[in-house]
Amino acid sequence: MHFLIQVKGAENLFKQSEQNQELLPVNIHRQWGHLLNAFTKALNTRYGRADSLFQKRFRRKEVTSEAYFTRLIFYIHFNPQHHGLIQDFKEWPYSSYHSLLSKKQTTLERDTVLEWFGGKNQLERFHQELTDFRSITPLIEEDEL
Incomplete structure (x- = not known):
């Protein structure tokens, strides 16, 4: 399974810190991992599964040209x-x-x-x-x- 995902521009890659209102960088890899983990958990719950959804470890590659x-x-x-x-x-x-x-x-x-x-x-x-x-x-x- 392959996805081609476009990441928003750099101005949207920051989130506001709750403590001191400064802008902190968003870790795109971590956010994507959270999405896939939530997706896997939802499918496992729905179908009574407990296994990994993907056979191989998920990989990302930047499109550079x-x-x-x-x-x-x-x-x-x-x-x-x-x-x-x-x-x-x-x-x-x-x-x-x-x-x-x-x-x-x-x-x-x-x-x-x-x-x-x-x-x-x-x-x-x-x-x-x-x-x-x-x-x-x-x-x-x-x-x-």
Whole structure:
């Protein structure tokens, strides 16, 4: 399971201290960990489970370039096919790929992603033309760790 999360601008990465009203930095990794822990506890309670929700330890990686960002979007969509869950990633029912191409309401930043690629047709074309997987090899290799 992969998520691409955009962190708010630096001005929103501080919280007010209750003691002396100074601004303190927010630890994004800790906040994300709290969210995942709460999610795991809720699912465990709902389904009477007691185990870890994820097989591997959760990892985060900063997106440091526009090229990496572009290929990362493809990789997230391609991942179920890479792991042999489906023959064609476009048919994976749980993918954000469908929401990006749909006109249905979504909480995804559809307009932002489509604008990044230059529109819906260009997003589809990018996904069809990316047959040289060498550009995402570092993503795939890291995923298999």
